[in-house]
Amino acid sequence: MTSTQAPTDLESYLEGTRDARLGSYADFLRFPSVSALPEHSDDCRRAAEWLADQLRAIGAEHVEVSETSAHPIVYGDWLGADGAPTAIVYGHYDVQPVDPLELWDSPPFEPVIKGERMLARGSADDKGHIHMHLRAAEALLATRGSLPLNLKFVFEGDEEASSPGLDAWLEAHARQLEADVAIISDTGFFEGNLPAITVALRGIVYAQIDVFGPPVDLHSGGYGGTVQNPANALAWILAGLKSPDGVVQIPGFYDDVVALTERDRAALADLPFDEEAYREAMGVLALVGEPDFSVLERRGARPTLDVNGLWGGFHGDGSKTIIPAHAHAKVSCRLVVDQDPGAIFDLLSAHVARIAPPGVRVEVQRLGDGRPSLTPIDHPATQAAARALEATFGRSPLYIREGGSIPICASFEETLGLPVVLLGFSQPDCHAHAPNEWMDLRNYETGIRTIARYWDELATSLG
Ligand SMILES: [Zn+2]
Structure with a gap:
């Protein structure tokens, strides 16, 4: 890995700010920004205002709590990297409802740290990811005075309620949102906490x-x-x-x-996957499907x-x-x-x-x-993410093809014509949408370094 920057500065900055960072993460988690429930509308707006303040504080410009047909979208940008590529960073500040409340070990909007876990609704899905991007930008701006590329932050407040206002908002702001790539951080690692990049999602x-x-x-x-x-x-x-x-x-x-390439098939074959354990977990007599394809290919790529x-x-x-x-x-x-x-x-x-x-x-x-979506493994923006993960987590990532859909991916691909990179850091069993949601704080901390590294890598490979 080559880096012309001074990682020690970034590292010592991040070391020295850890307590403040976790405090701010907890502050964000205290907003009960449940988009599906009208009684939490004000909480959603307060979370949006808080994010706008955060963006201003780290030095973002054109910060706006922008109205949509539903909850507001928070926008802010940093466009000081003349001639460098531009990335959109997407995350959502709304969260799933918390019921059944009695199954939570601690109140969902009173974050607590237990061991290496931050426990609260939204800790993983998706406030943790937004917070990682904010802190990565803050650390780079504080230590270098600049970012290696231009960033446009788009933080949505309705993802858990099917994003009713997103497409129209993207269309209305298409010029403002011109970019080279969209980074969506709302996914996670593979079983066993193995670094992974989700490269494809199925449509329906x-x-x-x-x-x-x-x-x-x-x-x-x-x-x-x-x-x-x-x-x-x-x-x-x-x-x-x-x-x-x-x-x-x-x-x-x-x-x-689009036929699977040899590389696609090899990447799927690389995933640690036990067919017999899968069959047993599904409680079925046999696995079926197209004879010429493996179970993982049938599940995600066919x-x-x-x-x-x-x-x-x-x-x-x-x-x-x-x-x-x-x-x-x-x-x-x-x-x-x-x-x-x-x-x-x-x-x-x-x-x-x-x-x-x-x-x-x-x-x-x-x-x-x-619509289905795909950013090929060998796309420069995917490979830049792979290098960043390898440099920070010490292991080259696995490539996941998700059988389900994340409709917002298609929104960015279709409406803005951008390749989408799905870079997320939560663990597969993080209880997203369920009681006792948690984020692994090692993934959170290392993920901030990964994101900073990724922006450097993107600036080089797309620049
Ligand atoms: Zn999410």
Whole structure:
């Protein structure tokens, strides 16, 4: 690792300010900024104002508590690195609700340090991460008088409530937010506290299939064998969506899937993962899925199709001999880059229409979607993060492909056209969203050094 800066200055500054830093972290955690509950609206705003004060204190400019359709977004920037790249730093200051309260060992908004853990709602998700970025910027500005690159801080207050105001705010501020990369710190390390970078997230498209037959339920003795049964028809349709070995049967479904490279496959194979332990933890008889892909590839790097719910006809005790008037299913597909949720929905609808048996009316509704996202392992911004993690945690990171979604990633990619690097430091069992949430203070402290190092590395590799 090369660094032209003077790490001892930064290190001694960080050593000397640890107590004050932990005090400030605790102050931030005391705001009960629960975005989902209207009675905490004022708390959200107070947390936003506190962050704005913090930004001003470390020397950020254009600091603003900016209104959205929901809770405010805190913006501030430092643009003194002429000719250097610009990074957006995103975090969210809102937190999940705390119930069931009785399962907390200490009150969720009265932070306590136990051993190497900071315990409080938001300590990991996501206030700890915001605080690490603030302290990294503060330490660099205090010791060097400047940052190696330009930073634009965007701290949201609605992430835990689906970010209703974020996309419109990003669009309205697109010029102000011009940058080279977005750093989202809202993820964590891999099991065993192994440093990790999440490089891909799956998208989703969610649909409902409705099958309509006769206007009312019919006697299956009197009419069976002459009219189409919507429940049978639905079963026929669903069976035609996926083969027994897990391959989706919708023509064109895989056309836009970006194939895994050798490096991608090697990175997934590197993750410490025990298939048998996983099977046992899921409580299932066997693991299934596309034959040519490993379990981790199927879980994070391949698209899927699943029936999420199924209803229609008679389901009470005993028997009732009817041909039901209608039957329904909820179906969702997890998507990978470059599948487009709208295009996949159209392919699904067309396939359902094609395979539906005669005698029933079939409708397919689109209930929701989210785009997949990916920043390749060999992207310079990913590699800069990898070097920073290796230099500070002493181990090159693992690369995770997350099976779920973080919708804000797609917002930054789509709305601002930026590559997104997901760099987070919480432990996988940190109880995010659950009682007794905690942040490992070693990860927090080392993470501040990682972030400072990352900005240096980014300035070099994107500059
Ligand atoms: Zn979060």
